[in-house]
Amino acid sequence: MKKLVLFSLLLAGFLSGNAQLNRPKLVVGIVVDQMRWDYLYRYYDLYSDGGFKRMINEGFSCNNTLINYLPSYTAVGHSSIFTGSVPAINGITGNNWIYTNTGKSTYCTDDDSVQTVGATGTAGQMSPRNLLSTTITDELRLATNFEGKVVGVSLKDRASILPAGHNPTGAYWLDDHSGHFITSTYYRKELPGWVAGFNQQGLPGKLMSGLWKPLLPIAAYKQSTKDNEPWEGILPGAKEPVFPYDLKAAYAKDKESLRQTPFGNTLTLEFAEAAIDGEQLGQDNTTDFLTINCASTDYSGHLVGPNAIEIEDVYLRLDKDLATFFSYLDKKVGKANYLVFLSADHGGANAVGFMQHNKMPTGYTTxxxxxxxxxxxxxxxxxxxxxxxxxxxxxxxxxxxxxxxxxxxxxxxxxxxxxxxQPExxxxxxxxxxxxxxxxxxxxxxxxxxxxxxxxxxxxxxxKSGMMSGHYKTGTTHGSWYAYDTHIPLIFMGWKIPHGSTNKTLHITDIAPTLAALLHIQMPSGCIGDPITTITDQVNE
Structure with missing residues (x-):
């Protein structure tokens, strides 16, 4: 009898020891395209309590997170966040690159061996085959013997495909012509029912059927220049960069114009909610991972530059959309059951005209x-x-x-x-x-x-600082080593994340190993980053 009791106690201790290894039910990685770190505080007073402010005031902010490679482009940023690696190792050296030996140019996710699923045309001929190392999402799949689900969501193909890794449950991006989220035969032969159902709602057309008016009175946008500057680009269908914008006219002229408005982010986050419902993410005890790219901040930034009222409005509306999304996660998954991080793939330079007007270093390259x-x-x-x-x-x-x-x-x-x-x-x-x-x-x-x-x-x-291609007579771009392109936000929130902040220098490649440490899984194969121990040590105490 004593032996049986002793065995029972040992077994209970063993099981309780295993039970101490817990993970969040859902990890959500949000990458806000072209988001400079200073946007967190430039517009802070106008943010709602439930979006960016909630992340800052409840989560852990890493205020000096830097990109540690060149060039600072979209595909490279997403790959580095999720691989914890750099182009020298993961192979994603740009949105496009030229193969050294052959001189052949390629797009980062091009794959003509697969076909489009969910629309006609070639927009779905994409896969992650050019990515040369594993991602944190791959490692979660491996650690859970592929029971943990991974879904990638973005308007951009590359910003869905690369974060989701090599063998996700699904990766989806927007086909502008049809207004549908699509995928490729690399992942599946037909769209799942929840994606088809979402597409049938025709949300892109509905979101682009009215006027884009400023969320607040124009006078409230104190962090922006006046509502018409010569260095701002113009939305399709408009005559000048001035509110209100006729969204229906813009969409009729160019289906891609949705991406240049805040409503592309709205569409993306609504699709993310549909993905959680459709795949039942975070609904069991095996950790799932959802990657989200909010891309309209990038398209709008390229169009008008960082100092336009349009950009301020885009971020205020994104803030409201994030608040709605976090509230949804609270109810669907449970506030203590999900871990979310928010970062950016790169920043963006001030428009050349704006810099010239304010006597700052700038100019055009030849x-x-x-x-x-x-x-x-x-x-x-x-x-x-x-x-x-x-x-x-x-x-x-x-x-x-x-x-x-x-x-x-x-x-x-x-x-x-x-x-x-050469002087530039x-x-x-x-x-x-x-x-x-x-x-x-x-x-x-x-x-x-x-x-x-x-x-x-x-x-x-x-x-030199502030220099930009002559292609950008209006709006802006990115790619340099300067702080405006490489100083990015990084905030963790939810699950066991402590409230706090650090000004320690960290790098974009530290995100994946931090997630690996929090989840107790292997870091990605090419990872060069370090866990952010000010977070992981407190969580694992």
Missing amino acids: SLRDGLNNHLQKAFQVGKLVTSFLNEQVHFNRQLIETSKLDLDAIKNSTIAYLNQ IAFVMDASKPGSAGIPGVIKEMIINGYNKDRSGAIKIIY
Whole structure:
């Protein structure tokens, strides 16, 4: 009898010991496209209590989170957040890149071996096959023997596909022509019923059927310039960048205009709720993972730049949509049962016109390819040795160099000498030989982290602060190493997350290992980041 009692006690202790390993029922990763860190506080006084303020006041804020690679683009940011890695390792070196050996250009998620599911056309010929390392979502699938569900949601294909990983339950993105969320045969042969049902509601057309009026009186938008500046782009169908906007006219002229309004974020978060309902995410004891990209902030930012009233309104409306979404999670999953983090894939520069108006460093870059080719032709007697300046990198015609029996190192040295004479350029580096470059260490490390020998140009260019391609006479873009592009928000909230903040320097690659530590699962295969121990140590106490 004593032996039986002892065995029962040992068994109870063993089971209780196992029970101490608990995880949230649902992890939600929200990446707000082109969200600079300062947006958290620039508009703070106008945010509601349930959105960004709730995250700041209930969650843990990492206020000095930086991107640690170049270039700072969308596909690269999403890949780095979810792999904990950098382009040198995970292979996603840009939204597009050129293969070094063949000179062939590709889009980050292109895959012509698969077909569109849910619409006609080629918008669904996509997959994560170009991603060379696992994601935190992959690792959750592996850790739960594929019982934990993973779903990726975005208007953008790449911002759904790359975060969701290699073998998710599903990844869905918007086909503008049909107004439907679609997927590819990489994932499944037909849309699940819940996606088809969502599409049948025709929400894009409904959201774009009225007027986009400012949420508040114009005078309340104190963090923005006046409601019409020459450096603002214009929504399709409008004559000038002035409220109110006729959404129906914009949508009739260009179906992609939905993306440039705050209502693209509304659509995305409503689809995210449908995904939770349809897949029953967070409804059992096996952890599920939902990745959400709010992309309209990026499209609107590109259109008008960071200082327009339109951008302020986009963020105030996103704040309300987030409050609604968090309230939904509270009821559906339970406030203590889900873990949410919010970050960004990159920031964005101030518009050149805005900077010029305010006497700040800025300007437009010139087209350097023809001048460089002429310089190299004089030096080596062969024309068109440079094929592209994609991703602020110099790409050479390797096959031409080989057939012409030219010395690649000599060409690179001549290129660097020429580019260093150009007034808009701050630094130039042979990406394969960082040791010899006279560049500040922090920038050098970012170039090294972004350089993949098979998918990157041979020479990396760093333009001076505020410089932008002449393509952006209005609006803005991103991609540089400067703080406006690389200082991003990072907040964790829910489940066991303590309230607090840190100003310690952290990196975008620290997000995945932090999640791995919180979930007690393996970190992604190419992960170079570190867990944020000010969070994980308190959670695991």
